[in-house]
Amino acid sequence: MMEYLKYIGQGLIVFGSLFLFLGALGIFRMPDFYNRLQAGTKASTLGAMSLILGVGFIQPEWMIKSLIIVVFIAVANPLSSHALGRSAYKNNLKPFMKKKMDAYEKVAEILPKEEDRL
Amino acid sequence: MEWYYLIAIVFISLALLLGFIRLIKGPTAADRVVALDTMSIIITAALALMALYFDRYIYVDVALIYGVLGFIGVIVVARYLERAL
Amino acid sequence: MSGKPSAISQWVYAFLLFFVVWYAFTTSLEWAELITGAIVAAILAFFTYKMSKGGMTIYSPLKLIYLVQYFFVFLFALIKANLDVAKRVISPSLPINPGIVEFKTQLTSEFAKMVLANSITLTPGTVTIDVIDDMFYVHWIDVETEDPEQAYMKVAEPFEKILLKIYG
Known part of the structure; x- marks a missing residue:
C-alpha cells in the first residue's frame, strides 16, 4: 500500500513541476499582461497544488499540512490574480486584442476612482 | 538522488529562470508583479519539495508562511497600482 | 435560506x-x-x-452532497483548463483571440459570488476582472461569443447551477 502511495506521489511531483514550467513559459511567451495573467495563474496553481499534494503522498504524516497549503493556494491564487487584473485595468493598461471586444471599458469609465471612494 | 527530484528540479529552475526574465524585461509594472506572483508560487512548491528531500517537517511550515506572505505582498502591490493605498 | x-x-x-x-x-x-x-x-x-x-x-446533508459534486466539477474543469493553457503555450503560433465579456449572475450571496469568481478564474481561458453588483466582467483568452447570454452559458453555467442549489 505504502509503495503505491509513493508512486502516486512521484507521479504528482513530476506532473506538478511540468505545469509549473508551462506556467512560467506562458508568462514568458504571451503577448500582453492579461494573457500572461491567464497562463501564470492557471498553470502555476495546478502545478503547485499537485506538487505539494505529491509531497503529502510520499510522507503521509505531512498530509494534513500539505492539504492546508493546497487549499490556501486554491483560494488565494485566483484572488490575487483578480486583484492584479483589475488594478492593471484601472491603471489604463489596455488589453491586447485582435478584434475589439471590451465590455468592461464603458463601466470602468463611469466607476468612481478609488481615491474618491475612500 | 532519485529520478523524480532531478526532473522536478530541472523544471523548477527553468520556470524560475523564465519568470525572472519576464521580471526584468516586463514592459509595465503589472507584468513584473505577475511574474513575481508566479515565481512566489513556484518557490512555495519548491520549498515543499525541499522539505521532502531534506526530510525536515519544519520546511513545510516555511512553505505555508511563504505562500501567505507572497499572497499578501501581491495584494498590496495590486492595491497600490490601483492608487488605493 | x-x-x-x-x-x-x-x-x-x-x-x-x-x-x-x-x-x-x-x-x-x-x-x-x-x-x-x-x-x-x-x-x-x-x-x-x-x-x-x-x-x-x-450544513444540511443535501447541501454537503452538492458541495462534493461542486468539488468534482471544479477539479475536472481545473485540469481541462490547464491542458488548454498548456496547449496554447506550447503551440508555436500562440492561438489566442482575447477580449473582455460581461454577463449577469443570478446569485445573491456575496460569498457565493466570490466562489463563482474564483472558479471562473481557475477554469478554461477565463479570468474575472471585476464584479459589480451582479455583473461579472471576464477576460477570455479565446472569445467565442460576445453575447452576454451565451457567454454566461459557456463560462458560468456549470458552476452556477450547483451554487444556486447550495446558496439559493
Whole structure:
C-alpha cells in the first residue's frame, strides 16, 4: 500500500513541476499582461497544488499540512490574480486584442476612482 | 538522488529562470508583479519539495508562511497600482 | 435560506470555523493543544458570531452532497483548463483571440459570488476582472461569443447551477 502511495506521489511531483514550467513559459511567451495573467495563474496553481499534494503522498504524516497549503493556494491564487487584473485595468493598461471586444471599458469609465471612494 | 527530484528540479529552475526574465524585461509594472506572483508560487512548491528531500517537517511550515506572505505582498502591490493605498 | 438562523447556530458555525483553523495550523492531537484551541475558538466565536449569516443552515446533508459534486466539477474543469493553457503555450503560433465579456449572475450571496469568481478564474481561458453588483466582467483568452447570454452559458453555467442549489 505504502509503495503505491509513493508512486502516486512521484507521479504528482513530476506532473506538478511540468505545469509549473508551462506556467512560467506562458508568462514568458504571451503577448500582453492579461494573457500572461491567464497562463501564470492557471498553470502555476495546478502545478503547485499537485506538487505539494505529491509531497503529502510520499510522507503521509505531512498530509494534513500539505492539504492546508493546497487549499490556501486554491483560494488565494485566483484572488490575487483578480486583484492584479483589475488594478492593471484601472491603471489604463489596455488589453491586447485582435478584434475589439471590451465590455468592461464603458463601466470602468463611469466607476468612481478609488481615491474618491475612500 | 532519485529520478523524480532531478526532473522536478530541472523544471523548477527553468520556470524560475523564465519568470525572472519576464521580471526584468516586463514592459509595465503589472507584468513584473505577475511574474513575481508566479515565481512566489513556484518557490512555495519548491520549498515543499525541499522539505521532502531534506526530510525536515519544519520546511513545510516555511512553505505555508511563504505562500501567505507572497499572497499578501501581491495584494498590496495590486492595491497600490490601483492608487488605493 | 429559510429565515434568520438562531444565535446558537451562528455561534456553533463560528466556533467550528475557528477550531478547524486552529487545528489546521497546529496539526497535533495533544489534549493541551486541543483544549487551548477550543477555549480560544469559543471566545473568538462569542465576539464574532453575528457576522456569520447562514449559521449551521448550510450544513444540511443535501447541501454537503452538492458541495462534493461542486468539488468534482471544479477539479475536472481545473485540469481541462490547464491542458488548454498548456496547449496554447506550447503551440508555436500562440492561438489566442482575447477580449473582455460581461454577463449577469443570478446569485445573491456575496460569498457565493466570490466562489463563482474564483472558479471562473481557475477554469478554461477565463479570468474575472471585476464584479459589480451582479455583473461579472471576464477576460477570455479565446472569445467565442460576445453575447452576454451565451457567454454566461459557456463560462458560468456549470458552476452556477450547483451554487444556486447550495446558496439559493
